[in-house]
Amino acid sequence: MLEVRGFRAAAVKSGIRGKDRLDLGLIVSERPAAAAGVFTTNTVKAAPVLLGMERLRSGRAQAILVNSGIANACTGEEGMRGARLCGAMAADALGIAEELVQLSSTGVIGMQLDVECFRLGIPRLAAALAPDGLEAVGRAIMTTDTAPKSAVRTFELDGVEVRIAGLAKGAGMIMPNMATMLCFILTDAAVDPALLRRMLRRAVETSFNRITIDGDTSTNDTVLLLANGSSGAPPLVEGSPVQLLFEEQLHALCLDLARQVVRDGEGASKLVTIRVDGAVDGAQARQAARTIANSNLVKTAFFGEDANWGRIIAALGRSGATFDQNAVSIAFDDVVMVKGGVGQGAEVEARATAVLKQPEFTVTVDLRAGSAAADYLTCDFSIDYVKINADYRT
Template sequence: MTVSPFAPTSVAEPAAVGGVRIATAQAGIKRAGRTDVLLMAFDEGTTVAGTYTRSRCPSAPVEWCRERTPAGVARALLVNAGNANAFTGRKGREATASSAELVAQALGIETAHVFLASTGVIGEPLDAGKFASVMDETASRLAPSGWADAARAIMTTDTFPKVASRTVSLGGTPTTLVGIAKGAGMIAPDMATMLSFVATDAAVPAEVLQPMLTDAVAASFNRITVDSDTSTSDTVLAFATGASGAPIGEAQGGDARAFCAALSDLLLELAHLVVKDGEGCTKFVTVAVRGAESDASASRIARAIADSPLVKTAIAGEDANWGRVVMAVGKAGEPADRDRLAIWFGDVRVAADGERDPDYSEAAASAVMREPEIVLTVDLGLGDGEGVVWTCDLTKAYVAINGDYRT
C-alpha cells in the first residue's frame, strides 16, 4: 500500500498522561506478526465520556460502551484491529462480554468499567480466545509510555499512526491531553467517525466531560468526510484520570474554557490527520461555504460538495471544474440562487454572478489545483451562514484498496 503523501517523517512519543498505562500485543486477529491489540489501564477515579455512531447497524462494542458510558466510570480500554465485531449477532455480543471479563480478571477490576472498540472486517465473528492467549502477558507489560505504539496497533488501512497532544495550565497546574485516532476509509461523520481515544490527567467530572467532548467532536470529526460512508463502529472516548490534581468543577469559568479549547484543537488535528490518510488520497481539501441562509444550511451544502465523487475526482485530476461544484450546490436541497453564486479555488475566483468569472485564468486555477492542500470556497450571496467540511480527493487507489479489502 502506498503511504499517504501527508504522512509525517516520524511520530514522536508524547508525554505520559498520569494515571494511564499502555501495552500492545500481537493476537493474530488482523494477521500473524501484526500488532493488533491495545490495552489501556486507568487509575481508580477515572471518568469517561463517549460519542458513538448513529448507524442503525452498530457493532457489538459500540452497544457495550453506549450502555456503560452514562455511569461515567472507566478503568480499562481494550481495542483490536482486523475485525469490527459488527453484524455478528449473538456471537458478537458474547465475544464482547468475554473480552471485557478477560480484561477485568487480568486487572482486578469490575467488568462494567471496561470499555471496548473493534475495527476491521464487518460480518466475521470475533474469537475472544485470541485475547485470552495474550491478556495476562500484555497486562504485565502495562507502562506509562507507548502512545505511538498504541496508535499503530489500531490501524487498519491507515498508512501512518495518528497521535496528538496538548498541554494546558489549569489553575497554574500543567495538564496534559494526548489522543490517538485511526481511520482512512468508511469515513463520513455522523456523531464522530472512525476510532479515537483521548486521555487527560485533569480531574473532570463525567457530567462535565461529556458535553465538552460532544461539542469538540461536532467541530472536528463531524466535519470530515473521505467517502461519505459512516462506519458501524465509530467511537470517540475521552478519559480523565485526575492524576494532575487540576480540577474542573463545572463547565463554566476560565479553566473550563481553556481545557475545552485544548480538547477541541487536539481533536481537530486528529480529524485532519484522518482525512490526510484517506485511502488513496493525494489532496487535502477545505470546503468553505459562506453567504448561506444559516450555518446549518451552509454546512449541508459544504458536505454535498465534499461528498461528491465528481468534485473529488476532478480534484484528483487537478481540474478546476467549477461546474461540478455548481452541481453539488444545486443538489444539496438547500436555498441557493444560481445568479448570486461565486466560487473560488484557492484565491482564484473562477465563477461569479452565475457564470464564469470574466477575469478567469486557466493557468492560475491550474496552479492552485496542483497544490497538495486546496481551499474551495463558495459564496451563496444569500445571508450570513457559514460552514466548513474537510475532505480529500478520490483516486484509482481508493477503488483498488476497497476492491481487495476482504481478499
C-alpha cells in the same frame, strides 16, 4: 511525547491479524476515570459499540480494550457474548470491575472474534503496560491507515500543568455523523462526567463530524474521552475561564486528529477544505458544504487537478440550500473563479488549476444569501481508493 499522567498502555501481536502485526491494545487509568463517548449513528451497530453505550451510562471507565482485524459487527448473540467475555478477561487481569472496561473493534464486518487470541494476549498486555505504550496502541488499531495518528496538548489550568493526548485510526468509510474511525482521548484533568460529555459532543460536532472521505459510515465508530484527575488541578466548572481553555484545547486536538484522518484517506493525495459562506442559516451552510465535500464528481476533479467549478455549483444546487445562482462566487484559495454565477475565463482557470496541484487548498463558496458559514474537510477520490477497497478482505 504521547503520555498522560495516571495512564498506561500496551499493544501485542495476538494472532488476530497473523503473526507479524500488532492487533490488540489496552489503555488503563490508575483510578476510575470520568468517561464520555460518541458513537456511530449507523442503525447497524457492532457489539462493542452497543456494550460501550450501555456501560457509559455510569459516566465512569478505567480501561479500553481494542482490537483490529475483526469488527465484531453483525455477529449476533455470539458476538455480544464474545465482547463481554473479552472485557471480563481484561477486568480480571487488571483487578477492576468488568463494567469499567470499554471495548472497541475495527476490521471486517461479519466475522466472529477468536476469543483464544484474547485469552492469550490479555495477560501479555497487562504485564507490558507502561506510560509510553500509547504509540504502540496507535499502531495496533491501524487497518488501511498508512500511518498512526496522534496529537498532544499541554497547558496550564490555575498554574497546574494539564495534558490531553489522543490517538485515532481511520482512512476509509469516513462520513460525518461519525466516521469509520476509533479515537481515544485521555486527560489528567479533573472533570465531572456530565460536563465531559457535553464538551466531547461539542468538540466532535465541529471536528470529526465535519469530515468526509467517501460518504460511508461504519458500524463501529467510537470516540472515547477519559479524564482521571491525576494532574491535581481543581475540577472544571462550566463557563469558567479554565474550563473554556480546556475545551478550546480539546477542540484543537480533535480537529488535529480529524485532519490527520482525512489526509490519510484511502488513496488520497489532496486535503481540501470546503468553506461555505453567506448561507441563510447554519444548517444550510453545513448541508451545502457537506454535499460539495461528498460529491464523487467534485472529488475526482480534485484528483485530476481539474478546476471544474461546474461540478461544484451543480452539487450546491442539489444540496437544498437557498441561494440565487446569479449571486454565487467560487474561489480556489485566493483565485476567484466564479463571480455572480459566471466563470471568469481561461486565464483565471489556469491559475485555479495551479492551486489544485497543491497537496492542501481551500474551496470557498459564497452564497450571498445570509451570514452563516460552515467548513468541511474532504480529500480527492483516486484510482487507488478503488483498488484498496476492491482488495480489502484479500
